[in-house]
Amino acid sequence: MxxxxxxxxIEAPRETVWAAIVTPEHYNRWTHxxxxxxxxxxxxxxxxxxxxLAIGSEGQKEGMVSEIAESDFPAYISIRHLGYIMNGxxxxxxxxxxxxxxxxxxxxxxxxxxxxxxxxxxxxxxxxYYDMFMDLWPKAxxxxxxxxxxxxxxQV
Numbered sequence: 228m229x230x231x232x233x234x235x236x237i238e239a240p241r242e243t244v245w246a247a248i249v250t251p252e253h254y255n256r257w258t259h260x261x262x263x264x265x266x267x268x269x270x271x272x273x274x275x276x277x278x279x280l281a282i283g284s285e286g287q288k289e290g291m292v293s294e295i296a297e298s299d300f301p302a303y304i305s306i307r308h309l310g311y312i313m314n315g316x317x318x319x320x321x322x323x324x325x326x327x328x329x330x331x332x333x334x335x336x337x338x339x340x341x342x343x344x345x346x347x348x349x350x351x352x353x354x355x356y357y358d359m360f361m362d363l364w365p366k367a368x369x370x371x372x373x374x375x376x377x378x379x380x381x382q383v
Contacts, residue, residue, distance in 0.1 A: 228352070228353060230350065231352060232347070234347040237343070237372045239378065239379035241336040243379045244336055245301040256370060257367055261367065268280060272295060283313075290311070291308050291311060296331065305332075306331065306332040309328050309329055331351050334346065334347070335349075346368065
């Protein structure tokens with residue numbers, strides 16, 4: 228298991244960045260980088276079950292089975308990934324899953340000024356996915372920046 232540590236400065240308050248992350252109508256705008264049809268089901272409060280999903284080529288749900296390990300608005304979210312969903316079936320018990328789960332994805336939102344946030348992501352990834360995510364995460368961070376800055380403009 229490896230860890231990705233990246234950050235980006237966003238010209239928006241933490242509350243606006245948080246909204247860009249967790250609001251269903253904004254979520255796909257920055258996560259489409261990972262998969263075009265990305266969406267989530269569940270909540271973003273501590274203890275909530277959450278599924279990070281996409282529609283697979285056969286029309287079935289695919290994605291991650293997760294829970295929110297910590298949620299401290301507007302500063303921190305910790306996601307505990309527990310398994311996969313493949314062809315609509317959840318797997319949190321197989322040996323393949325037990326080899327990496329739980330894995331964590333943490334978002335920290337640092338207020339640099341009232342209207343500037345440093346968004347930091349720390350993500351555990353298996354060795355075989357590290358290069359892929361090191362390519363995709365910077366693109367997702369840029370998309371998150373654009374989403375949050377567009378939201379800020381609409382709020383003013």
